[in-house]
Amino acid sequence: MILNNRPISASHQHIVNYSLPGHRPVFANELAIREELTLPGGRPVMVSDPKLMESSGLPGGRPIASNDISDSEPLMGFLD
Numbered sequence: 001m002i003l004n005n006r007p008i009s010a011s012h013q014h015i016v017n018y019s020l021p022g023h024r025p026v027f028a029n030e031l032a033i034r035e036e037l038t039l040p041g042g043r044p045v046m047v048s049d050p051k052l053m054e055s056s057g058l059p060g061g062r063p064i065a066s067n068d069i070s071d072s073e074p075l076m077g078f079l080d
Contacts, residue, residue, distance in 0.1 A: 014028040032047035039045060069075070 037045040
């Protein structure tokens with residue numbers, strides 16, 4: 001069934017299964033996940049591309065800072 005006359009075209013996406021509510025598909029991806037680390041709620045921690053550290057900032061002008069800093073005050077304005 002096509003809704004609102006939208007076309008259906010071939011995709012490069014690979015469907016792993018349909019385990020989500022409403023029989024929605026779960027797509028395969030190439031994300032690397034750190035198995036030994038999780039966030040609250042069991043959320044996974046993804047491995048970042050090392051090339052990100054070659055940049056001086058992130059989108060939105062957010063700086064990349066080391067975890068070992070002596071003066072954290074300038075970074076406090078970037079907390080969400």
